[in-house]
Amino acid sequence: MITLYDYELSGNCYKLRLLMGMLGVDWTTVPIDFYPGREHKSEWFLKINPLGQLPVIEDDGLVLRDAQAILVYLASKYDAVGTWYPRDNPALLGEIGQWLAFADGITGTASAARLHDALFYDFDVEAARAGAHRLFRILDEHLWFGEQEGRDWICSASHPTIADIACFPYIMLSEEGGVPRQDYPAIRRWCDRVKRIKGFTVMSGVFPAGPAKAA
Amino acid sequence: MLDTAKTRWHPVAATYDLPFRHVFHAQLLGREFAVWRADDGYVNVWENRCLHRGVRLSIGINDGRELKCQYHGWRYSNRTAGCTYIPAHPADAPARTITNRTFAAVERYGLIWSAEEPQGEVPELPGLAEGELLTLRGIPVNAPADVVAARLEGYRFQPNGRTDGSDAKVSVEASNEFSVALRAVDGEASTLAVFFVQPVDSNRSVIRGVLDGKVEGAVRLAVLHHHNDLLSKLRDIAEHEAQAQPVPAPLEPVIDRVSPELAEMPEETKHGRKATIRVEVARKWQAADGIAGFELRPIKGLLPTFQPGAHIDVHLPNGLIRQYSITNGPGESDSYIIGVKLERDSKGGSTCLHETVRQGDVLAISEPRNNFPLRRDAMKTIFVAGGIGITPLLAMAQALSNQSLNFELHYFAQNEAQLAFPEKTACLGTSLKPHLGLSPEQTGARLREILSGYRSDAHLYLCGPGPMLEAARHVAAEAGWPETAVHFEYFKNTNVIDDSSSFEVALARSCVTLKVPAGRTILDVMREAGIDMPSSCEQGACGTCLATVIEGEPDHQDVYLNDAERKSGTKIMTCVSRAKSARLVLDL
Structure with missing residues (x-):
């Protein structure tokens, strides 16, 4: 079984819980006292991940760090239908890779602002917020034109991919870092769509959406 | 300058912002709105604030008929914004004063229009025909509305179908402080573009553009991109300009406590049974064998919020008053639908509705009362x-x-x-x-x-x-x-009422003691003494005239209370029940 080194309030850990829930994969959790214990910087944990970051998984003897890398691994291994990370579609894989990097950008901005506000990290919060707004503007425009073209998801596919899962958590938690989403209505609608994916789960600060149209 | 704009209609959202079961987060002049479309198509523009704990309703759940607050699950009805259910008080019907503030909502030109205190109608725009236009992507700008509007006068664009070119002649056809109408002409091609600047706050705006003429497919996408690119550039310039200015203080909207209409005490009238609402019989039909259905629509305004289990008094043309339950599902708030069975031993109520009342007739009805509330916490x-x-x-x-x-x-x-x-x-x-x-x-x-x-x-x-x-x-x-x-x-109380007793009723809060002689009811005697007690069926069935007993032994003759309530001796229906003791003290 997969072991997830987890922190409940981490959006990057939530990504993995989210995808594993949607894929119907079982896992066990090793809770890490990220705050205030800084257990991710402890000696024992640095042996698992020398970067001292969450999340990390162990699966069949493989130890893997980095949320985006783990999403790629989980989707490649456990998605029987092969839609979350379609290995036979190079163009789509390229797009997914591009947006996984974008998700890292969101972590570096929106999540940093949240760490500053909620966990008292010593970051330049104004720069982090401005960076988040810059990314959100780009994504909102992308999603708005997607809707005009009949595309519901971040990548050019008729179904969600791990790019949606990678971007979702720190967008949804952005208000906790003082980054309102009022000016990004297309992002807000996309968030509703992500919440309506079968198997969706919540975390502290992420609310469910209403029922979608009956199939 | 922005204060006067409260009376002016502004777009606050676009039609595409209100997809199925979504709640849009809008703002106008500093005031936030939760904007949502119910499944029946009605667009609700509400104060973005749950009346309970002030949490934004824009993160709530639109279930198609009601909006549920994300925090403690209070539910508010489509149209009226009246609270229909409070999970923490599952056995109670929420008070009618728990009604959120609603704002005007008009859908026109692919936009949703609202205002805090609108005067007149949404502006008619010559040259824009409903259904024959293209709504552009709204562009939020971190700059004051006047800065953005001034920039828009210099906006240069290509007409539809010529977006590859760059030499269209653009002229300003009209402009005011919140909108600019421009026409681009390039050879044969000509496009009218009307831009509205939505004043979100003192330093924030949204540019909402509408083009005349319908375009499809690739041309449509090219036009949308063309304007999105140009407006994004204009946004960057306006933001740069605004950054050079001192940041104005954000607008502070006043949050009303409760609408004056709801806060007001009802007028005193001699008769306790009030029928303040006029409705038209919009439809009368046979709902089943021997049962007539009536759809009652308000003559003006909205009908009050109802909850499942609620009934209304219907005042009939022949002077009779009858109670009928509202059959509507949640959020079906544009009319009340009642079912009336023709009673064989009708005393004139059901006969009148079946035989006399026709489609188009006007009836007087009471506000809905809910003495039969539904719990929603049962498995x-x-x-x-x-x-x-x-x-x-x-x-x-x-x-x-x-x-x-x-x-x-x-x-x-x-x-x-x-x-x-x-x-x-x-x-x-x-x-x-x-x-x-x-x-x-x-x-x-x-x-x-x-x-x-x-x-x-x-x-x-x-x-x-x-x-x-x-x-x-x-x-x-x-x-x-x-x-x-x-x-x-x-439906009714078939008990034979024994009104032969005489006794004294003390009203503890009112500091009044009244004598109830044989042949008269507590309700009657109280009304005569000027105490305004609500009532509805006046035969001990509906539960409206319930009072709390502090002292004394009630003589229950109603069919509303259950046996445990009767035995407790703490409640009484004042329309039919009496006292076994010489004195009854009520909490009134």
């Missing part, structure tokens, strides 16, 4: 309806169905033709269980089946003819249902 709810007793239970069943809660609606009738409102019951699927043509004995046996196996998380609601209700309550008690889980509503 299983059983409804047992006999004949026309379906009406309140139908409203309840639709509410539970909408929330995907577990229920069964057992509907007893003589035959299929007597099953009322088939179009509504059809939506309940297999939860609807008709029981047709049963004798009283067979009905009893069927009720024993239905009510066997009581579980502590179940609730039972009964409505039907007196004998059937008695039988059902008896069966439920035998099957182990506690009285607290059995809720019922009688």
Whole structure:
């Protein structure tokens, strides 16, 4: 079984819980006292991940760090239908890779602002917020034109991919870092769509959406 | 300058911002709105604030009929924004004062228009024809509206179909402080673009553009991109300009406590039964054999919020007053639908509605009252309806169905033709269980089946003819249902009222003591003394004139209270019940 080194309030850990829930994969959790214990910087944990970051998984003897890398691994291994990370579609894989990097950008901005506000990290919060707004503007425009073209998801596919899962958590938690989403209505609608994916789960600060149209 | 704009219509959203079951987060002049479209198409623009704890309703859940706050689950009805259910008080009907502030909403030119205090109509725009236009992507700008509007006068663009070019002639056709109309002409091609600047706050705006003429496919996308690119550039320039200025203080909207209309005490009238609402019979039809359906629409304004189980008094042309349950499902707030059975021994009420009242007639009705509230915290709810007793239970069943809660609606009738409102019951699927043509004995046996196996998380609601209700309550008690889980509503009180006693009633809060002689009711005597007590059926069935007893022994003659409530001696129906003791002290 997969072991997830987890922190409940981490959006990057939530990504993995989210995808594993949607894929119907079982896992066990090793809770890490990220705050205030800084257990991710402890000696024992640095042996698992020398970067001292969450999340990390162990699966069949493989130890893997980095949320985006783990999403790629989980989707490649456990998605029987092969839609979350379609290995036979190079163009789509390229797009997914591009947006996984974008998700890292969101972590570096929106999540940093949240760490500053909620966990008292010593970051330049104004720069982090401005960076988040810059990314959100780009994504909102992308999603708005997607809707005009009949595309519901971040990548050019008729179904969600791990790019949606990678971007979702720190967008949804952005208000906790003082980054309102009022000016990004297309992002807000996309968030509703992500919440309506079968198997969706919540975390502290992420609310469910209403029922979608009956199939 | 922005203050005067409160009376002016502004766009606050675009039609594409309100997809199925979404809540849009809008803002105008510093005031936030939760904007949502109900499944019936109605666009709600509400104060973005739950009346309970002030949490933004824009993160709430649009279930198609009601908006549910994300925090403690308070539910607000489509159109009226009245609260219909408070999960922490599952047995109570929320007070009518719990009504959120609503704002005007008009959908035009692919935009949703609103205003805090709108004057006149949404502006007519010559050159823009409904359905023949293209709504551009709204561009939020961190700059004051006047800065953006000034920039828009210099906006240069290509007409539709010529977006590859760059030499169109653009002229300003009209402009004011919040909008600019421009026309681009390039050879044969000509496009009118109207831009509205939505003043979000003192330093924030949204550019909402509308183009004349319909374009499709690739051209449409090219036009949308063309303007999006140009407006994004304009946004960057406007933001740069605004950054050079001192940042104005954000606008602070005043949050009203409660609308004056609701806060006001009702007018004093001699008669306790008020019919302040005028409705038109928009439709009258045969809802089943012997049952007429009436759709009652307001003459003006909106009807008050109703909750499942609520009834209205209908004041008939012949002077009679009758009570009818509202059958509507949640959020169906544009009219009230009632079902009226023609009674064989009618004293003139049902006959009048069946024979005299026609489509187009105007009736006076009371505000809805809910003395039969529905809990929504049961794991299983059983409804047992006999004949026309379906009406309140139908409203309840639709509410539970909408929330995907577990229920069964057992509907007893003589035959299929007597099953009322088939179009509504059809939506309940297999939860609807008709029981047709049963004798009283067979009905009893069927009720024993239905009510066997009581579980502590179940609730039972009964409505039907007196004998059937008695039988059902008896069966439920035998099957182990506690009285607290059995809720019922009688159509009428068939008890013979004994009004031969005389006694004294002391009203503790009013510091008044009254004598109730034989032949008169407590309600009558109180009214005569100027105490305005609400009432409805005035025969001990509906529960409206309930009072709390502080001291003394009531002589219960109603059919509203259950046995436990009667025994407790703490409640009394003032329209029929009396005192066994010489003195009764009421909490009034």
